[in-house]
Amino acid sequence: MTESLGYIVANITNLEGLCARRRYGHHVVAVLQWGMPEALNLTADLFAGFPRQQSRETLGAQAAVLRAFATHQAAALIAEVTQVSGQAPFRHLVTPGGYRMSVAMTNCGSCGWVSDTSGYRYAERDPLSGRRWPRMPDSFREIAAAAAAELGFVGFAPDACLINRYEPGARLSLHRDSD
Numbered sequence: 001m002t003e004s005l006g007y008i009v010a011n012i013t014n015l016e017g018l019c020a021r022r023r024y025g026h027h028v029v030a031v032l033q034w035g036m037p038e039a040l041n042l043t044a045d046l047f048a049g050f051p052r053q054q055s056r057e058t059l060g061a062q063a064a065v066l067r068a069f070a071t072h073q074a075a076a077l078i079a080e081v082t083q084v085s086g087q088a089p090f091r092h093l094v095t096p097g098g099y100r101m102s103v104a105m106t107n108c109g110s111c112g113w114v115s116d117t118s119g120y121r122y123a124e125r126d127p128l129s130g131r132r133w134p135r136m137p138d139s140f141r142e143i144a145a146a147a148a149a150e151l152g153f154v155g156f157a158p159d160a161c162l163i164n165r166y167e168p169g170a171r172l173s174l175h176r177d178s179d
Helices: 071-087 138-150
Strands: 004-016 026-037 055-060 063-067 104-109 112-116 119-123 161-167
Touching: 004 119, 063 138, 071 104, 071 138, 071 161, 112 161
Parallel strands: none
Antiparallel strands: 004 026, 004 161, 055 063, 104 161, 112 119
């Protein structure tokens, strides 16, 4: 059976221990891809046409795309995502407007991003289990710190990670994380 690609997006954040407050910290976003059976493939390869070697594309004064930055660690990172999701399973959250999100999410670290009909927020405990979120794997911290240092943010110490799983058919509409 041939395989196509699905995507995991990890938003690794430094919230400076302020999970209970509405606060946006510094973010490092990593996109990983994994194989899935061709029969499930409903989307094209997100990275088709892009070079597979490491490169840097500057977007602004403090923003850049570090292409293929974590390629050498992809298998280990996917394994870590599997361990995290074993403790805090992926789930489809509900927006404040009552709509089910098509992307599946989980979290690890000191707190996690959650959404329901009462709003968007960071929470120290998984609302499904009542337990603390799983510990953030060291590999996540290391890759985020290395990417941040590459962009001049030496000393970035991530403490929370939102992991989104985009399966075929999942959507992400134009939005701004401001509420």
